[in-house]
Amino acid sequence: MMPEADGDTPGLAQAARALRAGSLSSLELTRHCLARIAELDPGLNAFVTLTEERALAAARQADEELRAGHRRGPLHGIPLGLKDVIDLAGVPTSGQSSQLHGHVPMRNAAAVDRLEQAGAVLMGKLTTHEFAFGPPRWGPPGPPARNPWHAAHFAGGSSSGAAVAVASGMLLGALGSDSAGSVRSPAALCGVAGFKPTRARIDLRGSLPLAPSLDCLGPLARSVEDCALLYRALAQPGEDFWRADELPWGEIRGLKIGVVRSFLDERSGTSAPTRTAIGDAIATFEALGCEVRDVSLPAPWEWNAAGMVILLGEAFAYHEHWLRSRPQHYGAGLRDALLLGATLSAADYCRAQEHRQALSSNLDALLEDVDLLLCPIQASAAPPLDQLTTWGFLEKPSYGIAFNLSDNPALSVCCGFGPQGLPLALQLVGRRNDEITPLRAGHAYEQACEWHRRRPPL
Amino acid sequence: MVPDDDTQTADERWLCAVLQRQGLEVEPARLAELARAQALLARYTEFLRQASPVSVRHLGQPHDA
Numbered sequence: 097m098m099p100e101a102d103g104d105t106p107g108l109a110q111a112a113r114a115l116r117a118g119s120l121s122s123l124e125l126t127r128h129c130l131a132r133i134a135e136l137d138p139g140l141n142a143f144v145t146l147t148e149e150r151a152l153a154a155a156r157q158a159d160e161e162l163r164a165g166h167r168r169g170p171l172h173g174i175p176l177g178l179k180d181v182i183d184l185a186g187v188p189t190s191g192q193s194s195q196l197h198g199h200v201p202m203r204n205a206a207a208v209d210r211l212e213q214a215g216a217v218l219m220g221k222l223t224t225h226e227f228a229f230g231p232p233r234w235g236p237p238g239p240p241a242r243n244p245w246h247a248a249h250f251a252g253g254s255s256s257g258a259a260v261a262v263a264s265g266m267l268l269g270a271l272g273s274d275s276a277g278s279v280r281s282p283a284a285l286c287g288v289a290g291f292k293p294t295r296a297r298i299d300l301r302g303s304l305p306l307a308p309s310l311d312c313l314g315p316l317a318r319s320v321e322d323c324a325l326l327y328r329a330l331a332q333p334g335e336d337f338w339r340a341d342e343l344p345w346g347e348i349r350g351l352k353i354g355v356v357r358s359f360l361d362e363r364s365g366t367s368a369p370t371r372t373a374i375g376d377a378i379a380t381f382e383a384l385g386c387e388v389r390d391v392s393l394p395a396p397w398e399w400n401a402a403g404m405v406i407l408l409g410e411a412f413a414y415h416e417h418w419l420r421s422r423p424q425h426y427g428a429g430l431r432d433a434l435l436l437g438a439t440l441s442a443a444d445y446c447r448a449q450e451h452r453q454a455l456s457s458n459l460d461a462l463l464e465d466v467d468l469l470l471c472p473i474q475a476s477a478a479p480p481l482d483q484l485t486t487w488g489f490l491e492k493p494s495y496g497i498a499f500n501l502s503d504n505p506a507l508s509v510c511c512g513f514g515p516q517g518l519p520l521a522l523q524l525v526g527r528r529n530d531e532i533t534p535l536r537a538g539h540a541y542e543q544a545c546e547w548h549r550r551r552p553p554l
Numbered sequence: 555m556v557p558d559d560d561t562q563t564a565d566e567r568w569l570c571a572v573l574q575r576q577g578l579e580v581e582p583a584r585l586a587e588l589a590r591a592q593a594l595l596a597r598y599t600e601f602l603r604q605a606s607p608v609s610v611r612h613l614g615q616p617h618d619a
Contacts, residue, residue: 290602401598408595420577428581432588435580440599441570447602488589490594 104118105132105182105265108322115162121163122173125157126217129175132248132266133219136554142261143242144180146220151175152209154217161215161385164474168276168462170325172215177270180221181228181304182313185295185312188239188530189359191304192402193226195418197237207271207313207330214329223257224374226546227271228306229411230430232256237476240481243286244552245518249478252282259286263309264554269317269326275306276407276489277473279314279507280523283357285478287519287550289323289538290316290508292499294529309405318367319548320509320538321345324462327531349350349385354466358515365396365493367476373470373512373520380544381537383472391462391469396493399455404470404490405440405448412437428515429486456502460528471495473508477518500526507534510547517553558614 105128107116111319123260137143158173183201187210190196196296204212211218223241232240232253242251243254244264251260255272259282262270272279274292283290290315298313305311315326319358338344355378360366368376382388412419415426423431440552462469472495485491499506504525511522515528524534542548562570568571573580580588 123572302610349586398601400600404595405598405602416576423579432580432584432591435578435588436591436595438576439569439595444602445598446608447599450607451602451605487591487594490591490598 097116103376105268106130107318108174108268108325109170109319111174111268112325115173116223118162118168120187122155122158122217123152124153125173126175126219129266129268130218132137132264134447136196136264136266139247140244140260140264140526141223142237142266143177143220143241144192144223144257147184147186147187147218147220151217151219155406157215158215158293161255161497163280168213168543169214169329171211172354173217173446175217175219176211177219177222177258177261177267178208179228179258179270179272179458181224181273182208182271183302184218186521187221189215189221190235191227192224193426193430194237195422202304206299208302208451210330211271222261222270224257225254226427226430227280227304228254228275230486232481233427233429235427235455239350241428241476242481243518244554245287246516247378247479248480249518250285250481251273252285252478252482254278255290255316255381256282257288259283261289262286262316263552264290265551269315271324271326272314274312274314274496274500276308276403276494276500280317280496280506283316283508284510284521285519286472287510287547287552289320289440289510289548290314291505291535293327293331293505293531294361295503297323297529297531299332301439305414307407310497312500320507320535320542323384323507324535324539327535332530343539345536346540348537351386351537352466353381353386353388353468353537354391355388355469356362356393356471357390357471358393359471359495363395365475366472369514370472370474370476371521374470374522376539377511377522378470380541383542384544389466391452391466393459393462393498394455396495396498399501401492402448402455403501405444406452408433408437408500409445409448410438410441432486452501455498459504460500463527466513467526468537471523473521473523477514477520485543490495495523504528505531505534507538509538509541511545512547513550563589565593
């Protein structure tokens, strides 16, 4: 079997089955991805560093092991990428910043060790925003990633390269980081699935911090099933774990879903197409037998208030030394954003943490009555790159940061397409440490709608 | 550091002073824009100040108010 008959890249689960059956080799699949990268990446800028030789060597090793019957699991022989804030031994971690010029880590990040132990073929480092926070940047060390559905549009951030590479079939999956929606938002804008688990589930050691009390790592892939396979390999084993090849799917009839109206109504800033698409998704969940009802949470801007004060305070603490000693090595956009953290007082930070506790308690109480929350992850489809504003993170509501604050697992799933053919998405939020319920519901939704099977016009 | 001049607004002067005190600098051409962002952030910190139950404004309430 060659990747798809139409030249499309197979999904991760599909490729894993073909590799297991011996109808596809890892080397064929890796070469296919390298050809996609050569063809598409000059226009999409998903890669910062391509590790071609390393990937081909890993693919050959995977094939040898698979032929010998030593299968390590569903990621064995699968081409994946890493956001360039996550260390891969011997390969530069740039953080998309001149500050880290020449920085080559000696050791893998803990999560990368898990991927390598699972037999993954690591293809390289993927475009991000500077230190996973700055605005898209046109100067060195690299240009911003472009949305494969419309190259003039934003790919989301900050795991932009990861979402672009997966959506365009350059990779079958990727690992990103998420402190305020940075896995889920680019996944949403590029029409793929993105999952932020409970923070402690994926080991953060060896990834660049942005805001340590909010930071998480999470997978992006074309489908929820593929995301679940990645998550299973990345996560610290837990009592609720499923066997690597047997995903915990099944009936979602009777699942209680709370629709967060304060995140969805017109006052929250969502566009009409987003509200329509999510309305249709709600009807789908009802048709699948779920009990759907409205629930109430404080408005997104209130979460943003606590979240941005915490994020800016923690990011400033991390960068303070370089802001004093070598500020010229930051892009202007990130440097200004980090300087905002210097204007916060200890009292501001404490009050934000206190408000975080109150908001999280409110959310915990809701999740005693329902199994899952449903809300948007983006206000609308991807805007044109030239319409982005420098201070959008302060001016516009964030639908993602709430669940970094509360540390609940949250999944972004494509739920339709807007007027310009750009993807729209919804977010499913589970109880803390219950990663299975949002994944199971997201998978059932995808099987009912199949939005995830659409491909960008490349 | 941006020299104090008469064309700066009060917010810009405050911002310069806060940064200078910490040994930090802002590019002169970006001062107005950064002051605008700081005003946006101040809306959040003011909201959090008003929302906080832990303050001498609430003196007499139990510790876990």
